[in-house]
Amino acid sequence: MLARLLLPLLLLATAPALQAQPTTVIDRAAVVARHAVRNSGVNPESALTVGNGDFAVTVDATGLQTLERIYYDNGLPLETRNSWSWHSFPNPENLRFEDTLAPAPFFGRQILYPTQQNTPAGRYYRENPQPMPLGQFQFTLHGEPLRTEDIAGVQQTLDLWTGIVTSRLLVRGQPLEVTTAAHGSAAVLAVQARSTLIASGELQVRLRFPYAYRTSIAHKPPFIWEQPERHRSTLTLLAPSHARIAREADGTRYDTELRWSTPAELVSASTPQLASPHDFRLRATSGDTLAFTAAFADAEHPVANETVASTLASSKQAWADYWTK
Template identity: 30%
Template sequence: MAVFLLGLVLLADPAFGKIDRHVSPKQGIVSKYNVKRERLIDNNTTPLQVGNGNFAFNVDNTGMQTILPFNTLSSWAWHNDTLPTGKESLGDYHGVAMMTHGRNVSYDIPDPDLPGVSQWLISNPNRINLGRIGLRYQGATLPATKITNEVQELDLWNGIITSTFEVSGESVKVITQGDFESDAVTFHVESQLLASGDLEIELDFPYPPIHTTKYKYEVFAGVYDFPLNHTTSIVKNCKVNEAHIYHELQETNYFVNLRWPFNNPLSLNRVEPPGSNEATAHRYTLSAATKSRHRSNTIDFTAHFSPDKRTAALPSSIQKRNPKQWHQYWKEGGFVDLTSSSNPKADELQRRIILSQYHVRVNSAATGQSPQESGLMNNGWYGKFHMEMVVWHNAHWSTWGRQKYFDNIFPELYETLLPSSIARAKSMGWEGARWPKMTEINTGVSSPGGINGLLLWQQPHSMYLAELTYQASPRRATLKRWDSIISAAADYMASYAWKNESSGRYDLGPPSYGVTENTPPAETLNLAYEIAYWRYGLDVAREWKRRLGQRIPEKWTTVAENLAYPPQVDGLYAVYEGLNSSWWENPKLNGDPRSLIMLQGILPDTPAVDPDVALKTADKIKEVWTDDKIRGWGRPVLAINSARIGNPERAIYHMTAYDYWIFDDAGFAVRGGDGKLHTK
């Protein structure tokens, strides 16, 4: 049987060939996949973005947020809703007790007797939208009906969005750029409508709603319905080319620092008087100032968002350095070139690879924290990140050779969460540090959830990520920096494991949830993947101590070498202990058996996993986990497993099953693969 090999080439040096005298080979490949739009988008379309990983500005066809109120999100802007009223008190919440091997343990689960407090803890703090910047035409927000002949392009190599269109027959051009050095966006706008005064810049500031479950996912974060709940004001500045808007939302306050060139002055004005109860109460205009009775037909300005009042960089400074910063990024680390492949599916895979590299730099390069599931595009799960996802969302920085971005996140993330995680474990009667599930770095609270409180597989991640750090930098400084984190995690993992006197082995759970979150928690004992990952994590912790020349805690060794085995039924791995062979026909379980695939894929070799059994299990899963059932990140997991077991045909199939795994024009997954067959 012929095998179509995509010919993946990892390039450490950009000089691997020539496209022409002026364009580097990498640049030619990257630029081929620039995103181009020639029709107005709607609410169901993803925006284009500029940003730096800590901050992102999301745009519609105008290069701003004019016809759709897309978000301006950051890693630092958070807000707490008003506390529940009535008889419920935040201090009354202590979790929900569940019997755990003879004792009651309080887990982070919503308390049915405290529904308001439980929901508040789930949804707070929540990430806020810093504001909207768009275009205003003849005294009102520019409507889509006035826009024609729209053409937009995201230049991936340079990190520039260029948008051209006509408004009432007059041409408009907007160039949008982000900045790697500050949480800022800069604009260059050209149109005769600026000179006539018909076209202005519009800034508006929403307020976070009370985050009931209705606002678990916010495509457009914030609302404009509560103008009296927050205040905005222009802060006086003696400099003629600067202005500042101060936004105060109870405990959350920040500035929008504006700056423009001296020779092209702008005028900032408020649309409504302070204290207005109108939906437009916090709307401002920025327009070309009259100079010798004439207005310019261009506007250049920077909008810098910060907790502090600062002097923003000049537009020209950002416009000069932004492309250089993107060039440096594209030249760093690995690069996949599929241009020599004869496989007709290679081009689409190349497109996805290139666009994903752009997106992670914009959405997933924050300092000391992991991205939320939707990055900096919109809010999912109230803007919080998920600790079980930190490997998927961040390990790529290390494996692609962009270690500095990885090191910007770890181990600082774990260091920040360590005190609250130690307190969590202690309150539950265990030693060490129990990492949260759904959280943020401001509080470290593990948001209550029926699944959240019982999930296990985030616990060994710190060992996995520490090993990536050590591979990149095998120095004593690395060992010492991570030591307290790994020790606390291992102490918890050894303490959590319960010795089964009947088997003589150490069990995990119940109650527990595994990777797939689809098993009955009160019955879920010794999940196969979690058992294997527990063994891997404790083995890494022991090796860490050996490298440091320190004593290995006896409990770590006792538990690691006496953990229960990943359960088997008829020579195949089973999801958890106690199942019989009929589980393969149970749609609740066979609909998503990805955890068993992960035993021989993302998980490094461990004595807990028999490679032959894992291989046979993977073949069985191929029979039952059919295309119509595969969801989300299931396909990447299957591809990783296939590559690991030496089946490149299967790996390529899963990476190129485009009829089931749709990515839009901007390179974002449509539901991450919804299991449905899509035809063009």
């Protein structure tokens, strides 16, 4: 009986002490920072991606997609993709999706399923439509893509709190620092690169466009870099620091708009000796920095007019919001 009487008194006595305990708030930024992704070399199995859930760009140790073939052959493909750009190869035989269907019993009924994959229609509709690759960004040295032997001292970090990749490396002994980010909600890539090799004109940014994916290869289809006559890339200079490249392939159309905030010029890589209608170069005309955005748009998705600064700010805000929800 005494214990039953004392128990409420003990609870009342300890209640203030329990209430006085401070509430522990998790420092989410510190927790996320502990898991930053770091690369200390060229690792094709550790490509990093910036994006927003609707648009993404995967980069190598240079902060761009310079070592595309090495990463594809030995690890992860380096791609620029969004959720709304799709492509289909021509269908001159007018193959119908209905021709892929065959009846199968289902609880006493006959249901049509697309099981005829080994027919012409089955093969066509297995491969079409497929995502449309949105172009590839590379560093070139003296007009040629950087090679692994040109690169040393890689220190690369993906800050998960901000969604920004910072890449520091040596290119033939000269420092190169690259910042890469995607806008928090729009299909916009931001890049800022600094090096004395940029100032000398030796290091440039290359943007080139493949025709499509080779979808006959399953799971990791490579780009189709040949067949330049099957697609178009039309360059239009809209302002001294603003250009549009209109893309068209088999009825798929989209625009790539480039804006640069440092002294630079965008030119076609085509020469009288070499036709490269889908290959472009951004080169500095003054200073040691190239800073630009690449925005992707089509008829249903207007182009986003963003700068490097606004894109970086958007990435930081979007990822901070994500981690604090």
